[in-house]
Every structure is written in C-alpha cells, then in structure tokens.
Amino acid sequence: MTVLLTGGTGKSATPLANLLLKANVPLILATRSGKVPAPFRGARFDWLDASTYQIPFETDSNIDRIYLIPPPVLDMFPPMKAFIDFAIQKGVKRFVLMSAALLEEGGPAMGKIHEYLHSRQVEYCVLRPSWFFDNLRLHYADYIRKNDEIVNAAGSGLIGWISTEDIADVAFKALTDQVIEHSNPVMVGPELWTYAQIAQLLSDALGRKITHRSISGDEYTKVMVQRGMPEDYAAFMSNMDVRIAGGLEEKAFHRADFVGKRRLQDFIAKHKDAEEWKSV
Ligand SMILES: NC(=O)c1ccc[n+]([C@@H]2O[C@H](COP(=O)([O-])OP(=O)(O)OC[C@H]3O[C@@H](n4cnc5c(N)ncnc54)[C@H](OP(=O)(O)O)[C@@H]3O)[C@@H](O)[C@H]2O)c1
Incomplete structure (x- = not known):
C-alpha cells in the first residue's frame, strides 16, 4: 500500500502527510515541480499535463489510494476524470476527494467529481469541509x-x-481504515x-x-x-x-x-x- 497525495505540499495535505509519516504509511507527495521537503518522497505531477500522470506510478508502483486536491480551475472535470481513469487502470482502489461543505454531489466543480467517483466501482470518501x-x-x-x-x-x-489538522484526522482515517466510515462528511x-x-x-x-x-x-x-x-x-x-x-x-x-x-x-x-x- 502506498498513498499518493496530490496538492502534496498544500494546506490540507501537509498535516495529512505528517500523520501518514508518523504511522509509517508509505506515501508520495505530488507537486508540479516534484520537489518536496525532506523526509518525504516527491513526484512531478500536473493535472493540466497528462504526460505527467504516470510519473507518481513510476516512482512507486504500489500506489493504491489517492488524496485528490483539484487543480485551481473551474473546468476541473476533464483532467480529473482522465487522471482518475488512469489511476484506476494502474490499480488504485480508493480515492479521498477534497470538496466543500456547500458543494453537493452532481453540482458544479468538485460536485461533478463526487458524482463521477460514485459512478465508478471504487471506494471513495468526499470530504466536505x-x-x-x-x-x-x-x-x-x-x-x-x-x-x-x-x-x-x-x-x-x-x-x-475548521483547522486543516482536524480535516487531516478525518482524511487519514478515510485513507487507512479497513472500511470508510462516512462517504461524504460535512465537516466544521x-x-x-x-x-x-x-x-x-x-x-x-x-x-x-x-x-x-x-x-x-x-x-x-x-x-x-x-x-x-x-x-x-x-x-x-x-x-x-x-x-x-x-x-x-x-x-x-x-x-x-x-x-x-x-x-x-x-x-x-x-x-x-x-x-x-x-x-x-
Ligand atoms: N481554503 C478553504 O477554506 C477551502 C474550504 C473547502 C474546500 N477547499 C478546497 O480545497 C482545495 C485546496 O486544498 P488545499 O488548500 O489543501 O490546497 P492548496 O494549499 O491550495 O494547495 C494546492 C496545491 O496544488 C498544487 N497545484 C496547483 N496547481 C496544480 C496543477 N495544475 N497540478 C498539480 N498540482 C497543482 C500546488 O502545489 P505546487 O505549486 O507545488 O504544484 C498547491 O500547493 C480546493 O479545491 C478548495 O476549493 C478549500
């Protein structure tokens, strides 16, 4: 098992990475430069450049769960669908998506990604902080x-x-529990x-x-x-x-x-x- 954190050095992934490290869960942080602070392993990844999608899997072929931080563009569905499809082909079984309290499944932005994860045969959790x-x-x-x-x-x-440390506690459980407790928790x-x-x-x-x-x-x-x-x-x-x-x-x-x-x-x-x- 290896966890890939997209947005790997961002606000919510940083406390999550620390929790995973402390629990000895193998992880890779994805950033556009591929640079990450020690002692983490990094991989270059850009949502808007499909040629980078394979790089995290070349870095560690055991990636089977992914934390999804969307790219900061409104039309996020095409690149996110493409990467989710690619990751499933590579053996990823579980996704934890960062969405937001006011975004319902099927609605705009992350709402559409939520709907797409639901339509696929994968385990998923949509965080709605x-x-x-x-x-x-x-x-x-x-x-x-x-x-x-x-x-x-x-x-x-x-x-x-809400604190990103509280969000990280929930994301950590969603990534590592045997069974995901709640598939779309609204969090405050x-x-x-x-x-x-x-x-x-x-x-x-x-x-x-x-x-x-x-x-x-x-x-x-x-x-x-x-x-x-x-x-x-x-x-x-x-x-x-x-x-x-x-x-x-x-x-x-x-x-x-x-x-x-x-x-x-x-x-x-x-x-x-x-x-x-x-x-x-
Ligand atoms: N802030 C809030 O109050 C709030 C509340 C609810 C939901 N959200 C949602 O949370 C998400 C943001 O999460 P966050 O705050 O943890 O992240 P973040 O701090 O905004 O960091 C996101 C990271 O993504 C990377 N990135 C930017 N463009 C990219 C691209 N094209 N491809 C790959 N990586 C890219 C950047 O790192 P590099 O430059 O190193 O690549 C950046 O550090 C947003 O979707 C937002 O809507 C935020």
Whole structure:
C-alpha cells in the first residue's frame, strides 16, 4: 500500500502527510515541480499535463489510494476524470476527494467529481469541509498587510471555520481504515464566526485595528482576478461568499457530520507574529 497525495505540499495535505509519516504509511507527495521537503518522497505531477500522470506510478508502483486536491480551475472535470481513469487502470482502489461543505454531489466543480467517483466501482470518501483557518493567513494576507482589513463578499454570514489538522484526522482515517466510515462528511470547526468577529480577534492578537469590509460579488471577483485567479473561477469563488452572506455555511454548521476540536483563537495566537500579518 502506498498513498499518493496530490496538492502534496498544500494546506490540507501537509498535516495529512505528517500523520501518514508518523504511522509509517508509505506515501508520495505530488507537486508540479516534484520537489518536496525532506523526509518525504516527491513526484512531478500536473493535472493540466497528462504526460505527467504516470510519473507518481513510476516512482512507486504500489500506489493504491489517492488524496485528490483539484487543480485551481473551474473546468476541473476533464483532467480529473482522465487522471482518475488512469489511476484506476494502474490499480488504485480508493480515492479521498477534497470538496466543500456547500458543494453537493452532481453540482458544479468538485460536485461533478463526487458524482463521477460514485459512478465508478471504487471506494471513495468526499470530504466536505467548511472554510480553513489558514485562509486568514494566506488568502487575505495582502489586504491585512497593506490596509489592515479583510475584504470579501461574505457580509455578516457565519462560518464554522475548521483547522486543516482536524480535516487531516478525518482524511487519514478515510485513507487507512479497513472500511470508510462516512462517504461524504460535512465537516466544521467547533464555533461559528463572522469575518467582523475574526477581524476583532486579529485586532486583539496583532495589537492594531483590523476591520472587515464586505463588497459586492462582482467587485470581489475583480479582487481575485487581480490576485491572479482565472475570471470564471474567481466568479465561482465570490458566489461562494455570497452564499455565505445568505447563511448557507451557518446551515451547514448545524447539519455537520464531523465537528473539529481545534479553535480559531488558538490558531490566531499561534501565528500572531507571522510575516503574512505584519503591516507594510
Ligand atoms: N481554503 C478553504 O477554506 C477551502 C474550504 C473547502 C474546500 N477547499 C478546497 O480545497 C482545495 C485546496 O486544498 P488545499 O488548500 O489543501 O490546497 P492548496 O494549499 O491550495 O494547495 C494546492 C496545491 O496544488 C498544487 N497545484 C496547483 N496547481 C496544480 C496543477 N495544475 N497540478 C498539480 N498540482 C497543482 C500546488 O502545489 P505546487 O505549486 O507545488 O504544484 C498547491 O500547493 C480546493 O479545491 C478548495 O476549493 C478549500
């Protein structure tokens, strides 16, 4: 048995890789460069270049389970279907897909991949988490650093923020348990927070006033395009924010299958001196 983690050095795969390493489960981290930190084994892999699909299997022919982090493009179905088909031919029996709380089977983006996994004779688990703590440090860093503000289109919507370490605990079990316990768990953290409340938490931790500014979905699409996101994907992501503003993440929180233990306050305290949050 060997586990392949796509998005291998990303936010959710990093704590998962550490859990697998600690449990002595053989694993390969896939990245576009093939470079990964020691002591991990890496393989070059690019969703958008089918000639790389075989490289992880050349690196380790025992790969039989895969953690799927989709490519950051809206039309992810063609490359993901192609790779899933290729992997099944290579003997892969189990897939764990990163999706999202608001994405239903058969819906857009990962919803279609969920539907496809369901249609194949494979074991699968579709993780449907709420929003990651790490976004505050990574995605929102530019405006926090420059303007002391978090900018998005989420209004006063509540979110059940979750730690990627809690997600990794569930992903680890889905990859290594004899039988997958839950095939599509909606996953949240222990508490609901609006962005305005988070701005207050950040103000207290960083010792300067941070505010939340909600803008329209269209305006937020432009912000994400400026950050380098393709326009259709940016529009899709800002629509997720509009859905947060409409209370859908709050609803997901109340019907979650898994509630993480890690607290957002502890994450902010741990990272309060992070470069990403320093004023420029
Ligand atoms: N952030 C959230 O709050 C949240 C909530 C729910 C669901 N999700 C979903 O989670 C997924 C992201 O997961 P994550 O945050 O763990 O990942 P991540 O931190 O965004 O990392 C993804 C990795 O994928 C690699 N990558 C980018 N383009 C690639 C390509 N064409 N082919 C192969 N690899 C590529 C990049 O590494 P290299 O540059 O090294 O190749 C990157 O480090 C997204 O689908 C998102 O919708 C996120």
